[in-house]
Amino acid sequence: MKKIFFLFSVLTFICSVSFAAEAEKLLVTGNNANIRSRPDLGSEIVLKAAKGDIFTVAGKEGNWYKILVPAANGSQATEAFINSSLGEIIGQEGISNQNVQKDPVRRPARKSKTPLRGIRGDEKLFSGFYAKFGFLTSPKVNGIGDRWLLDFGRDWGIINPFLATGFEVQPYYRHFSSGDFTDSILGANIFANAKGGVNIGRFVEKLNFLTPYIGFGLGGAFIKSNSKLGEYKFGRTNFYFAWHLMFGFEVALKNLDLILELQTVKVSVPETSPDAAQHFLMLGVRF
Numbered sequence: 001m002k003k004i005f006f007l008f009s010v011l012t013f014i015c016s017v018s019f020a021a022e023a024e025k026l027l028v029t030g031n032n033a034n035i036r037s038r039p040d041l042g043s044e045i046v047l048k049a050a051k052g053d054i055f056t057v058a059g060k061e062g063n064w065y066k067i068l069v070p071a072a073n074g075s076q077a078t079e080a081f082i083n084s085s086l087g088e089i090i091g092q093e094g095i096s097n098q099n100v101q102k103d104p105v106r107r108p109a110r111k112s113k114t115p116l117r118g119i120r121g122d123e124k125l126f127s128g129f130y131a132k133f134g135f136l137t138s139p140k141v142n143g144i145g146d147r148w149l150l151d152f153g154r155d156w157g158i159i160n161p162f163l164a165t166g167f168e169v170q171p172y173y174r175h176f177s178s179g180d181f182t183d184s185i186l187g188a189n190i191f192a193n194a195k196g197g198v199n200i201g202r203f204v205e206k207l208n209f210l211t212p213y214i215g216f217g218l219g220g221a222f223i224k225s226n227s228k229l230g231e232y233k234f235g236r237t238n239f240y241f242a243w244h245l246m247f248g249f250e251v252a253l254k255n256l257d258l259i260l261e262l263q264t265v266k267v268s269v270p271e272t273s274p275d276a277a278q279h280f281l282m283l284g285v286r287f
Contacts, residue, residue, distance in 0.1 A: 024057040026065055030086035032252075034201070034208060039064035039081045041202055046080050055082075057089065083205045126155035126164035126195055126213070126250075132259060132284025139278070148172075149265070149280050155195065164195045168217060168244075170265070185225045189242050189265060191217030197250075209252040217244050221267040242267045250286065257286040 028049045035047035039061045047069055049055075055067035056077075063084045068077040132151035155166035170189040176182065195215035201208025221242040226235040248261030261282040269276075 024089050026055050026057050026067055026082065026087045027090045028053040028055070028082070028087050030206060032208070033082060033086040034205065035067070035069060035080045035082050037080060039066075041083075041205060043081075046078075049082070054090075055087075060084075085205055126166070126197070126286075127157045128286050129154050130257075130259060130284055130286040132261065132282040134263060134280035134282040137279045137281050139276070149282075151263075151282060151284065153193070155193070155286075162196055162198060164193075166193045166195070167191065168193055168219075180230045181228070183225060183227045185223060187221060187223040189219065189221045189244070189267065191219035191242070191244060193217040195246075211250045211252075213246075213248060213250065215246045217246075219243070221269075240267050240269050246282075248282070255287075259284040259286060 028051055031051050033049040033051070033053075034045045035049055037044040037046050055069065057065055058068055058079055059066040061081070064081045065084055065087060066079055066081055069080045070077045130151075130153055132153075134149035134151060136147045136149070149170055149172060151168060151170050153166055153168035155164045157164045168189075168191045170191075172185075172187055172189075174183075174185040174187070176184075193215055194217070195213050197211050197213025199208060200210045200212070219242055221240045222237075223240065224235070224237045227233070242265070244263055244265045246261050246263045248259060248263075251258040251260070259282065261284070263280045263282050264277050265280065266277040
């Protein structure tokens with residue numbers, strides 16, 4: 001009986017070793033691939049895997065692979081899920097030791113008081129400082145100072161992961177000259193903003209770097225002008241009500257987000273036409 005028990009134990013051990021050696025491996029083929037707690041695009045992201053990382057496969061549910069994620073402290077691995085579009089099954093001969101995932105160093109710090117910047121995963125969409133540069137697309141103007149717009153601002157995510165509030169400052173300098181008349185304007189538009197958007201990765205996993213958004217802002221325009229007509233010089237300082245609308249996209253890269261935006265700015269100056277809004281094509285970065 002002891003011999004039979006011993007042989008059974010040895011056989012069980014050999015089978016378990018053989019099974020472990022033949023366990024399927026998954027090679028991550030997507031950049032910044034989302035590893036989730038459940039097989040659902042709306043579930044929590046537990047890890048950001050790099051292209052080339054390798055995990056042990058524990059099963060499959062629909063279009064999702066169940067994989068084993070090693071714990072940071074070396075304890076027992078936990079189960080998580082990756083969409084099948086972001087990885088492929090490989091054999092032992094395709095595994096390189098440096099690619100095997102040993103420590104989940106890219107685990108998002110979800111409980112941080114200051115949310116991580118950018119639009120990645122389930123983090124707050126808009127958070128951080130940004131700078132943009134815009135070109136006037138309409139109406140047509142003659143003064144070169146009217147054709148561009150600098151833009152600096154800060155956003156704070158308020159409802160994860162859809163909304164944000166913030167502020168925006170648009171300083172500018174304009175100079176116009178015609179005959180004996182010259183006019184120099186130093187001004188700034190100041191807005192309190194609200195934005196809303198959605199990460200496309202919540203619906204299409206491979207597009208988790210892309211977020212379209214819309215927004216609006218209310219504020220004012222500070223304008224200080226110095227004019228000259230022949231020998232006469234005069235100046236004035238005014239503050240007008242202003243608003244702006246925006247529609248754009250943020251594209252997440254490794255260390256910053258690119259911003260592409262269409263923006264309409266309207267300053268309610270009484271002596272101008274009520275329809276005299278300016279439209280800008282903006283290009284910027286969030287850092």
